[in-house]
Amino acid sequence: xxxxxxxxxxxxxxxxxxKSDIKIILxxxxxxxxxxxxxxxxRPYKAYQDFLLPGFAVYASPENxxxxxxxxxxxxxxxxxxxxxxxxxxxxxSRLVLQITMSKSEPWVLEPWHIKASFRKTGFxxxxxAIEMPPVQIKGPDLSLQEKEFYITVTINKxxxxxxxxxxxxxxxxxxxxxxxxxxxxxxxxxxxxxxASVLEKMQK
Amino acid sequence: MASSRLQATARQLSKxxxxxxxxDIGIASELPPAYKKFWREWKVLKPAxxxxxxxxxxxxxxxxxxxxxxIQNIPIPIKYPAEIHEGIWGGEAxxxxxxxxxxxxxxxxxxxxxxxxxxxxxxxxxxxHLSVTVTERTIKLINDHYGFDHYLLKTPACDLVSMLALKLxxxxxxxxxxxxxxxxxxxxxxxxIYKEYKTYLSSYTPEEIEWYGLSWYEALTKVAKQKEAENKxxxxxxxxxxxxxxxxxxxxxxxxxxxxxxxxxxxxxxSKMNPFGxxxxx
Numbered sequence: 001x002x003x004x005x006x007x008x009x010x011x012x013x014x015x016x017x018x019k020s021d022i023k024i025i026l027x028x029x030x031x032x033x034x035x036x037x038x039x040x041x042x043r044p045y046k047a048y049q050d051f052l053l054p055g056f057a058v059y060a061s062p063e064n065x066x067x068x069x070x071x072x073x074x075x076x077x078x079x080x081x082x083x084x085x086x087x088x089x090x091x092x093x094s095r096l097v098l099q100i101t102m103s104k105s106e107p108w109v110l111e112p113w114h115i116k117a118s119f120r121k122t123g124f125x126x127x128x129x130a131i132e133m134p135p136v137q138i139k140g141p142d143l144s145l146q147e148k149e150f151y152i153t154v155t156i157n158k159x160x161x162x163x164x165x166x167x168x169x170x171x172x173x174x175x176x177x178x179x180x181x182x183x184x185x186x187x188x189x190x191x192x193x194x195x196x197a198s199v200l201e202k203m204q205k
Numbered sequence: 206m207a208s209s210r211l212q213a214t215a216r217q218l219s220k221x222x223x224x225x226x227x228x229d230i231g232i233a234s235e236l237p238p239a240y241k242k243f244w245r246e247w248k249v250l251k252p253a254x255x256x257x258x259x260x261x262x263x264x265x266x267x268x269x270x271x272x273x274x275x276i277q278n279i280p281i282p283i284k285y286p287a288e289i290h291e292g293i294w295g296g297e298a299x300x301x302x303x304x305x306x307x308x309x310x311x312x313x314x315x316x317x318x319x320x321x322x323x324x325x326x327x328x329x330x331x332x333x334h335l336s337v338t339v340t341e342r343t344i345k346l347i348n349d350h351y352g353f354d355h356y357l358l359k360t361p362a363c364d365l366v367s368m369l370a371l372k373l374x375x376x377x378x379x380x381x382x383x384x385x386x387x388x389x390x391x392x393x394x395x396x397x398i399y400k401e402y403k404t405y406l407s408s409y410t411p412e413e414i415e416w417y418g419l420s421w422y423e424a425l426t427k428v429a430k431q432k433e434a435e436n437k438x439x440x441x442x443x444x445x446x447x448x449x450x451x452x453x454x455x456x457x458x459x460x461x462x463x464x465x466x467x468x469x470x471x472x473x474x475x476s477k478m479n480p481f482g483x484x485x486x487x
Binding site: 022 | 258281282300301303304305312315317320325334341342344351352401
């Protein structure tokens with residue numbers, strides 16, 4: 001055999017051929033995916049990496065279908081949430097520490113539109129009717145509020161309620177400006193309203 | 206006349222003459238049939254067509270001339286680098302050849318090397334996650350077989366190729382043979398796993414599992430060690446001592462006893478020594 005007998009041509013690169021979806025059966029409740037016995041049809045990488053390796057699901061082989069008594073024609077249960085993304089939004093909001101920037105020189109009373117504006121600054125569009133204010137009226141400027149926190153309740157899609165941690169920051173220019181604090185949102189602070197203390201304690205940081 | 210007889214003898218001889226294989230030379234002739242079976246599965250069996258598109262059937266007709274032509278499906282020669290044994294490549298390996306990139310130019314040497322990636326595989330029987338180097342094809346095969354263990358157990362050694370995969374397969378088989386001791390803490394799960402995978406045990410005997418997944422050198426070492434353990438030399442001093450005791454016993458018990466007493470009563474010079482005493486006392 002000579003060199004000319006080993007001239008090859010690439011017929012097909014199987015690495016870049018689109019692979020078909022694979023079916024899996026959930027073995028436990030997975031947030032945002034389904035409950036035990038649900039059949040999912042997913043891209044192979046996602047199914048393998050996110051469900052099969054951690055052990056949340058098994059392959060939908062004929063044996064497993066019989067074992068978990070899966071009924072593919074079973075009607076899907078009405079979703080508990082108003083939208084598939086609600087859980088994500090709720091997670092983000094519950095982790096958020098909202099900075100409410102208020103004037104250090106002009107007198108004010110905290111109102112929903114202040115909170116709406118602060119949300120807009122952090123990238124959340126929240127209408128005023130969705131914001132439930134704390135039971136106590138907060139007035140300022142009062143520098144004793146600076147190192148305190150409280151929570152407000154936001155209603156998503158007029159259905160799901162989530163508490164958002166808030167802190168007031170007094171703003172001024174020039175020499176009146178408060179000193180800069182590094183990573184102030186990570187610092188633990190005391191609750192402003194004693195009734196909210198227990199709820200704030202339970203909220204994830 | 207004579208020449209034809211000679212030819213006949215030569216033909217006869219050629220029929221009876223058998224070329225020596227690797228299993229007929231030296232210590233290899235003592236390898237058990239269990240290892241021969243594994244070797245056959247690993248090195249003799251033809252692997253699946255991975256690097257070429259296999260055609261169906263035995264014959265095909267040329268569309269233009271109507272000629273009948275045989276379908277040959279000759280596999281492309283493949284290189285197995287040493288690194289293949291550190292991963293599970295799913296039958297893929299390196300192809301060495303030429304590319305004709307331009308009809309007007311000389312062909313160019315080229316190596317087609319599989320795209321490797323590191324991922325995690327889960328073994329149900331071993332109850333572990335393993336980080337291994339694989340190819341896209343391996344993951345596809347694992348998904349097609351509904352799991353890593355099923356893939357290893359269903360695939361013959363010639364398609365697994367790598368030592369790592371064979372060792373894992375051997376370990377899985379041993380585990381199954383022992384009834385999944387890793388799940389001892391959860392008997393229900395243990396039963397379930399054993400029931401799912403026990404069908405694979407039917408094609409192996411315990412001896413075959415013992416000899417599965419050994420490289421040629423490992424198998425030879427194993428045979429040599431077994432042989433050495435079987436006829437281990439007994440030190441001559443032990444043999445002589447045994448003979449002496451027997452002789453003494455035969456000579457008479459009483460005399461023997463007396464001599465033993467004599468030995469125990471005689472004080473040796475060592476017992477007279479007192480290492481903690483003063484210099485003159487010693």
